[in-house]
Amino acid sequence: MIRIYLWFLYCIAPIKGDFLSVLPGFKKFKDCIEPSEDTCPNKNITFHLYTRNTTDYELTEDQDNLLNAPFILNASIKLLIHGYTGDQNYSPNTELRPAYLKYQNLNVISVDYKSLVRPPCYVQGVHNVPLVGKCTASILSTLFNVRKDIKKEQLHVIGFSLGAQVASHVGRLMNSTLKRITGLDPASPLFNPGFVGNDVLDKSDALFVDVLHTNAGMKGKYLPLGHVDFYANNGALQPGCGKNTSCCHVRAVEYFTESIESQTKFLALKCFSYSLFKITSLCNVSKTSPLVEMGEHVNENDRGIYFFMTKSKPPYALGTDIYGTNSTE
Ligand SMILES: *[C@@H]1O[C@H](CO)[C@@H](O)[C@H](O)[C@H]1NC(C)=O
Ligand SMILES: *[C@@H]1O[C@H](CO)[C@@H](O)[C@H](O)[C@H]1NC(C)=O
Ligand SMILES: *[C@@H]1O[C@H](CO)[C@@H](O)[C@H](O)[C@H]1NC(C)=O
Ligand SMILES: *[C@@H]1O[C@H](CO)[C@@H](O)[C@H](O)[C@H]1NC(C)=O
Ligand SMILES: *[C@@H]1O[C@H](CO)[C@@H](O)[C@H](O)[C@H]1NC(C)=O
Ligand SMILES: *[C@@H]1O[C@H](CO)[C@@H](O)[C@H](O)[C@H]1NC(C)=O
Numbered sequence: 001m002i003r004i005y006l007w008f009l010y011c012i013a014p015i016k017g018d019f020l021s022v023l024p025g026f027k028k029f030k031d032c033i034e035p036s037e038d039t040c041p042n043k044n045i046t047f048h049l050y051t052r053n054t055t056d057y058e059l060t061e062d063q064d065n066l067l068n069a070p071f072i073l074n075a076s077i078k079l080l081i082h083g084y085t086g087d088q089n090y091s092p093n094t095e096l097r098p099a100y101l102k103y104q105n106l107n108v109i110s111v112d113y114k115s116l117v118r119p120p121c122y123v124q125g126v127h128n129v130p131l132v133g134k135c136t137a138s139i140l141s142t143l144f145n146v147r148k149d150i151k152k153e154q155l156h157v158i159g160f161s162l163g164a165q166v167a168s169h170v171g172r173l174m175n176s177t178l179k180r181i182t183g184l185d186p187a188s189p190l191f192n193p194g195f196v197g198n199d200v201l202d203k204s205d206a207l208f209v210d211v212l213h214t215n216a217g218m219k220g221k222y223l224p225l226g227h228v229d230f231y232a233n234n235g236a237l238q239p240g241c242g243k244n245t246s247c248c249h250v251r252a253v254e255y256f257t258e259s260i261e262s263q264t265k266f267l268a269l270k271c272f273s274y275s276l277f278k279i280t281s282l283c284n285v286s287k288t289s290p291l292v293e294m295g296e297h298v299n300e301n302d303r304g305i306y307f308f309m310t311k312s313k314p315p316y317a318l319g320t321d322i323y324g325t326n327s328t329e
């Protein structure tokens with residue numbers, strides 16, 4: 001029943017507005033915002049630069065603003081895009097921003113489009129994704145034009161949930177020339193290729209796309225999307241979360257955050273499925289199939305589908321004990 005309902009939703013998703021009000025739970029709530037002008041810059045989509053030396057310099061498309069922006073030169077730029085119900089001080093910003101700034105004096109840009117994804121407006125939020133992508137690509141293009149001391153190669157775009165689908169639009173609008181996009185449990189509801197409508201993050205969006213799945217088939221996409229896809233535990237339910245899908249979903253952010261500086265790595269094994277991975281003799285560690293590192297320090301030459309296990313509490317990583325057999329939990 002649920003499946004039919006969801007299928008129906010996929011079909012009508014591109015139809016804007018009041019149509020949706022006939023569906024229980026998906027009515028067009030009166031405070032939901034779909035900006036009438038889909039032009040950039042848009043005052044409901046803002047960009048905030050953080051470095052060790054700077055807390056929240058708001059970037060705008062104004063030349064002087066960009067020329068004066070206190071970027072750390074020759075350092076990475078991590079562009080973080082929140083999802084549904086988020087803002088610049090919500091996952092993945094709350095986890096990744098402090099972790100990155102502790103790690104290096106690099107640049108973090110937090111995108112904020114909170115008024116376009118306020119609950120209960122998921123459907124409108126999905127409709128707003130292309131606009132957020134467009135305005136993000138727009139300010140990035142302006143930035144790279146105005147600041148000759150900043151290079152596109154420094155940029156790494158990281159999106160959580162709906163933010164990963166925004167990242168897909170950013171990548172495409174930058175003509176798929178971005179160096180890396182990371183999708184942290186990319187949002188699933190209303191994102192289905194083959195059905196009319198919403199484009200989904202995939203490997204054509206950037207030179208390298210890595211994806212981490214932690215609530216696959218529920219809040220996150222089930223199918224592999226990137227050059228490399230990592231499935232944590234069984235990809236869908238995370239230890240310590242019970243049946244709490246929000247908890248499983250946000251674990252993508254927590255594992256990735258831990259990977260930035262952890263001595264114990266998240267090591268993953270290539271396999272066709274989780275069940276085969278769990279039958280330890282079927283997908284073996286070998287010269288031709290070594291363990292690879294998930295997360296910030298992924299090898300950009302990795303390709304395919306990888307599985308790894310975690311502990312139920314932080315620190316989550318198991319290192320070379322890939323099945324957690326020596327774990328005390
Ligand atoms: C921005 O959001 C406000 C409500 O917070 C809304 O009234 C306004 O129309 C939006 N503006 C744009 C340009 O989207
Ligand atoms: C940032 O701050 C540190 C110490 O507070 C200082 O040494 C450094 O020069 C500053 N860097 C920039 C780019 O302003
Ligand atoms: C950045 O790199 C360029 C070229 O390698 C170099 O000329 C410049 O001095 C560097 N700037 C800083 C602040 O390190
Ligand atoms: C992408 O390609 C189009 C068409 O060639 C061009 O007009 C546009 O400026 C390019 N955008 C970027 C960000 O390179
Ligand atoms: C589910 O997990 C989220 C995130 O960890 C937490 O904030 C929330 O309280 C949990 N909900 C329940 C019902 O335990
Ligand atoms: C994995 O290793 C086991 C034991 O060493 C061996 O029996 C099995 O055939 C190997 N499987 C593959 C797919 O190579």
